[in-house]
C-alpha cells in the first residue's frame with residue numbers, strides 16, 4: 001500500500017482527475033461540488049497540468065462546451081450537482097447519443113424545492129435514462145479510483161459513452177479521509193491518451209449529431225441501448241485491471257456478509273458503509289443479515305443483482321429518492337421488475353430514507369432491519385418522516 | 388491530428404450497421420438523405436399565373452425550389468416538407484398546396 005494523505009474528498013476527486021491527462025475542463029461551481037470546481041481551476045491555472053479550463057456561464061454551457069471538445073477529440077471533464085445537473089439535462093442524452101466519452105462527477109444533492117443543498121439521490125434519478133454510464137461511490141478512495149477508471153471505461157472503443165461518478169454531497173465530498181493516490185506514471189500506464197474513434201477536424205470534415213427521421217431514429221436508440229448494456233463487460237474488465245495494478249477490488253454489485261443471510265439490504269452510495277456497521281452489530285447479536293451494494297446503476301447489472309439476492313427471504317431496498325406518484329423508489333422499482341420473472345424471489349420492502357440530507361445512523365439501519373421483520377408489506381414506505 | 392478517412396456506409400440501415408453516434412464521414416452527402424417523405428401536402432404550380440418574381444424560391448426554408456430553363460419555378464419533392472410557405476408567399480396565387488393522396 002502506498003503513502004496515505006489526509007484530504008477532503010472533493011479536493012481528492014479533482015486531484016485524481018489531474019492525474020488523468022485531461023485536455024479540457026468546464027466546471028460551473030455549485031454546492032456541494034464547489035471544491036471540485038475551485039480546485040480544478042487552481043490546478044489548471046497553476047500550470048500543474050496542460051489543459052484548458054473554460055469558465056462557462058452555466059452548467060448547460062459546461063456540458064455543451066464539453067460535447068464540442070470531446071467531438072474534437074479532447075479528454076473532457078466536468079462536475080456538478082443537483083440544479084446544475086438538472087440544467088444539463090437537455091444535453092446529457094445528446095452526449096451519449098453522439099457517443100462522446102465525457103466524464104463527470106456528480107456531488108449528489110437534493111433537488112429544489114424547497115431549496116436544500118444536502119445529500120440525496122433526487123438529482124441523478126431524473127438523468128437515469130440519459131444513456132450515461134452511472135457509477136456510485138461509497139467513500140473517498142472510491143471517488144479517486146472510480147474517477148480515474150471512468151475515463152478508461154468511457155473511452156473504450158467498445159463503449160464510447162459518457163460516464164458519471166456519483167459522490168454523495170457533504171456525506172462524502174466534505175469528509176476528510178486518509179486517501180491513497182496512484183502515481184502519475186502509474187496512471188499514465190493505466191490510462192493512455194484518448195484515441196478517438198473520429199474527431200471534428202477542418203482537414204477531414206465529418207458530421208456528428210445528425211438528424212434522424214422516423215425511418216432511422218428507432219435504430220439509433222437500439223444501437224445506443226446495446227452500447228450501454230455492453231459497457232458492463234468493459235466496466236468489469238477495467239475493475240479487474242485496476243485490482244491487478246492497484247490492489248483495490250471493485251465489482252458492479254458488492255456483497256457484504258450476504259452468503260447465509262435471510263434478510264439483505266440493498267444500498268447505493270455512501271450509506272453502504274453505515275449499513276455495513278449495522279450489519280456487523282446485528283451479526284454479533286446472531287441476526288442473519290447482510291448487505292448488497294449497487295456500484296453500477298446504469299447499465300443496470302441485472303444478472304449480478306439476481307445472483308446477489310438469490311436465497312434471501314427478505315430484501316430491503318433503500319432509495320434516497322422517490323419516483324413521485326409512481327411505484328416507489330427508482331432502485332426498488334427496477335429491482336422488483338427484474339425479479340418478477342423469477343420463480344423464487346424474496347419479499348421486497350422499499351424504504352425511502354435519507355432525503356435532503358436527513359442523517360441515517362447505524363441505529364436507523366438496525367431499525368429498518370427490524371421494521372422488515374414486523375411490518376406488513378406496503379409498496380414502499382418513508383422512513384423517519386414525522387407522522 | 389486529422390482522422391483517417393473512415394468508410395461511409397449507406398443510410399439508413401439495420402441498427403447494428405449504423406456508424407457509432409450516427410456519425411457521417413463523407414462531407415456534402417446530406418442530399419442523399421431524402422427528407423421529403425413526411426409531408427402531407429405538396430405545392431403545385433400554375434405557370435399561367437406566375438410572374439417569375441422568384442419569391443417562392445427565396446422563401447422556401449428547405450431550399451428545394453429551383454428555377455427551370457424557361458424561368459419558372461418547381462420544387463424538388465424529395466426534400467419539400469410541405470410547409471406551404473411558397474404558396475402563402477406567392478402573391479399572384481400561382482401555387483396551391485395539394486394533399487399527398489391527390
Ligand code: SF4
Nearest residue numbers: 447467468470471473
Ligand atoms: S411547401 Fe415548403 S418546403 Fe415545399 S417547396 Fe414550398 S416552401 Fe419549400
Ligand code: SF4
Nearest residue numbers: 437438440441443477
Ligand atoms: S412566388 Fe409565385 S409568382 Fe413568384 S416566382 Fe414563385 S410561383 Fe411565380
